[in-house]
Amino acid sequence: MSPISRPSPAARLGALLGSAHPEPAVAVTLFTTVLAVATGRGAGGSALVAASVLAGQLSIGWSNDALDARRDVLTGRRDKPVAAGALSPRVVGVAAAMALLVCVPLSLANGLLAGSVHLLGMVAAGWAYNLGLKRTVASPLTYAVGFGTLPAFVTLGLPGAPWPAWWAVVTAALLGVGAHLVNALPDIEGDLATGVRGFPQRIGRAACRTLTPLVMLAAVGVLLVGTPGRIDLPSLIVAGVAVAVAIAGTAVPAAPDSRRPFRAAVLTAALAIVLFLFNGSAVV
Template identity: 35%
Template sequence: MTEDAGLPATLATEPPAGVPAGVPTAPRRRIRDALPVLLVRAAHPRQALLTAAALALVAAVAGRPGREVLLVLGTVLVGQTVLGWHNDLLDRERDRRHERTGKPVADGRLDPGTLWFALCCAVLVLVPVAVAGGVLAGACYLGSVVIGCLGNLPSRLLRTGLLSWLPWAAAFALYPAFLSYGGWGGQAEGDPPHLAMVGLAALAGVGVHHLCALWGLVDDHEDGWTYLPLRIGLRLGATRLLIVSLVFLAAVTVALAAVGRQVGL
């Protein structure tokens, strides 16, 4: 056994050039192994940024002032971070078993206890930030995050079963209410969302679910999952499922834009 056997692979380094063998040297950490970087990677940053940007764009198109648009952006970023961290914590053993890359909790670079602490801090930040756009609007967004966390649980009925689309549809269905009721300050209270927007947002959630599921279909099939995207993927193939998902999402987006132009949020 070598002297570095007890150290994580990212910390075991050779002596720098010019330093004689046997002289103690401080282990060098790469930037990508720094704690802030690992926390960002565990937050599913691409999905978080896309979701936050999409809702902020809708708020801007709806005529919300700049400060409210930024509040929507910040609220959704924190909420999506909570969902990403929660997902990686629950899936760390499964991610390790399938040797998935980009999962710092699963590969041992990020301690689960540290991430749980960060997650609790993020929740403490999320609640007042969400309510800052109005109590009712904040409650709607917090409800969507709770539903998303429930969807992360390894349930044979929801996450891995035929009703896997339900948490996604329910969480997305609350987005129009979050935007329509929102404003600036805890006392802000807008109008209720139109039912057509709620229904279309739920359909968008179903489409996003199928799109996100594409990248794990092989692993999910190995684990015996029977959820809807996998069943469709087995019939159509991954490429066709990708095309169908993109076309479906494009159609829903066009419908949202058309209905929104007529009736607003």
């Protein structure tokens, strides 16, 4: 009988990182860091923002996989290291707790008010979603609150602790809701089969894939309305492309299993973020 092989430390580390939802964690961290640079947080302040947001995102990602371990096994999510047997839920749960403990002092180092906004906004909303709000019609609210507080986290760390412009908060909140819909689209059937009935699951795949690019497009509209004096030709070009992509993803008929609406939503979101960052210096 051959001995049972054990994963190497490198393999376990890779599985742990894969369980942290690395793509959205890096995307949210990068977006917030670039916004911090654009608003004048400086090299040190921007690095602190990046470390705070990354720790918070890691805690949210790991807690999601730890809490959803049984459901992921039932739905055959072999892309999830816990469901695939590469890690135990306990290991991932401990990692989530440790990341949360690290996130608290890092966030508060940005200033008491800024840190509290991050912890009570993005981090608390992410954990609340994982702990049960994902199964309710209020599921988009957690994303709206979480993303909507990121501009405030960045600007409140500046001298004088200024609040961000209204359009920055609304745009970030809409991008968050869009991110929720994009994330839910591929797994709606599996979610319904395991009792997850958040807003995307309740409205169904067809409605969700139509609504998703429109939410991203609404973020573009808020930017154009909120910063009329700062819109230049490159911004108008980006906005025009976003409109075209959103229309192509929703108005043009597609097969039920087509990935075009999903890809249109992702591209529209990317263009909205580009437009948002074009106006980053006006956030304060």
